[in-house]
């Protein structure tokens with residue numbers, strides 16, 4: 001039997017892209033598919049996003065950009081992170097974000113302005129060379145502090161004003177695309193929301209988004225722990241009464257993090273608590289009765305949100321899903337078009 005199965009619903013991804021396009025009200029949506037499409041599969045996510053109307057693809061590294069180019073000969077592709085050399089990227093017609101006054105030549109450049117993120121970027125617009133096609137910036141707090149985000153947007157607006165109409169201007173991420181209309185400019189770089197995840201760590205349906213990833217496993221073995229008996233490393237769970245537990249063949253090497261003890265998964269549709277220490281290849285759930293081996297266990301999807309797991313683990317949904325493994329030796333990944 002398969003240890004687990006990952007289902008990527010490209011229909012949901014397309015609907016999320018259309019929802020964002022409606023919110024963007026005329027500005028372009030550029031789909032961010034870095035880090036293997038936030039764990040969903042970069043090529044599948046890119047294809048569905050382009051079909052649903054995305055105007056470009058954004059990634060973090062040169063290698064990610066080149067892989068996309070091989071699959072999508074005609075797409076506009078932006079590499080947002082620093083690169084070692086530009087030659088191969090130029091040949092592949094990749095566009096590049098440049099964060100200092102040394103603007104690379106021979107490929108289209110998006111000048112990155114630091115309007116408050118305090119990472120890479122220029123504080124002023126250097127006189128754009130012929131290769132500069134766009135001005136961009138990145139928001140530090142679009143999901144958490146809209147006042148500071150608005151200050152960044154105002155600063156960006158001021159810096160780019162002389163170039164509006166000649167250069168493409170973009171600053172918005174998913175959070176800003178959904179909830180800060182003045183952040184739209186010409187395009188928004190949307191990642192997390194196209195995967196149906198909430199940039200606000202809320203229920204994604206609040207913003208009309210549908211999760212794209214579903215992760216399923218099963219109960220591999222059931223046992224009755226007598227009082228005083230424990231399960232897992234470190235004896236973190238000790239039964240205080242006869243307790244049925246189910247062993248699920250998924251662990252932190254699959255992306256089911258070690259700090260997910262205490263979160264809930266669905267055993268045959270019912271919420272059950274993860275108990276004891278999550279191991280590399282398996283974890284345990286507390287059951288209220290004996291269930292047959294093979295009983296389905298949902299780890300993500302069917303209403304079980306990445307946001308809920310992330311809260312238990314003290315992290316964000318972004319980190320949780322990018323860690324989910326698609327290694328074919330450990331899981332089966334299936335792409336579905338609902």
Ligand SMILES: *Cc1c(COP(=O)(O)O)cnc(C)c1O
Nearest residue numbers: 032080138173174189190191192
């Ligand atoms: C990752 C990234 C984004 C996408 O952010 P989301 O919150 O996932 O929408 C946008 N812009 C830049 C520069 C990024 O690095």
